[in-house]
Amino acid sequence: MSGGGTEVVPLDLARMFLGDFSPLFLAEIALRTVLIFGWLLLLLRWMGKRGLAQLSPLELAIVIGLGSAAGDPMFYPEVPLAHAMLVLALVVGMQRLLAWLVIRSEVVETFVEGAPVELVRDGVMSLAALERSNLSREDLFERLRVAGVRQLGEVQRAYFEQDGNLSVFVCPQDAPPGLPVVPPWDLEPPPLVTGKGCESLACLGCGTVRRGEGQLPSPCPHCGGTAWTPATTDPLGGGAGRGGESRLGLGGALGGSPGTAPG
Structure with missing residues (x-):
């Protein structure tokens, strides 16, 4: 029927x-x-x-x-x-x-x-690019951690590719200090700097690093943020400095291949 x-x-x-x-x-x-x-x-x-x-x-x-x-x-x-x-x-x-x-x-x-979008350049996030890509800062940090990145100073370039993957180019030698992305901020928020005494400071908004020079460089010259944390070369301790490039998607790492950032 x-x-x-x-x-x-x-x-x-x-x-x-x-x-x-x-x-x-x-x-x-x-x-x-x-x-x-x-x-x-x-x-x-x-x-x-x-x-x-x-x-x-x-x-x-x-x-x-x-x-x-x-x-x-x-x-x-x-x-x-x-x-x-x-x-x-x-x-x-x-x-x-x-x-x-x-x-x-x-x-x-x-x-x-679509077209690739540059999310990070020389350790500094582009907040406008993150918004345009419909990504939060935490989304970016999660993908960077999967790529083995501990702090933004290691990242020369990070591109959000056409297929939704993230390509990360890290410093081939010892990385400068930057905004820590580990541990995850939901588990251990980075300490806020409220006074003098830190040699290098990282903006919590975009990752811009500035020397303390005896006072807080507020607001951030890149994003206008006023919250700062000590910049670090390795928030988990131990040696730092890697080279290469990796690609990862929403589900995890897809593999890697050597490379350096474009000029």
Whole structure:
């Protein structure tokens, strides 16, 4: 029996492929598929790289589109096979077209895939870039800790990549002091400096390091913050100084390869 109470005739090829619709209805399905796929792609781009994890907007749109189009005709006799086959072919065709355009057009690639965002330069965070990437300071610190970073002075560059991963380039030699990212601040907040006596201070807002010079350099010249903590070369003690580059995503490290920061 079908959902409307009408008896279903098994192996009725006309019903299986076209249902009770006019063949012209296939043109409407094609238009609906193109519009919904484009709207889905726009929404996924608006959702941002953090929400997409390790899938690009185009890849996630393909997964959603193919899954939705392939599921219903497998179970519901009211859904004609020709309609689902047309939707599947259109989704794959649009993916092939967009992939071709991405290779040949920088504008299309930036729109579909996004662009890398520099989050840290020479131990100082870009608060505007973090906000634009929909990341909090704690999100950045978590990813840096997974990469083995203990304090921001070790980081020459950190890029939030198009696929939602973080690429970290650290100092190849002994790192200058910086804002500690370990232990996690939720477990052990960094001490606030309220008086004199610290040689190097790190801004709690962006990580800018300034010498104490007998007084607190408030406000921070980079972000305007007024909270400072002692800058350190190794908050956990022991030797510091590493070289290399690593890439990690929301789930953890994805591997690493040697490298140095660009000039």
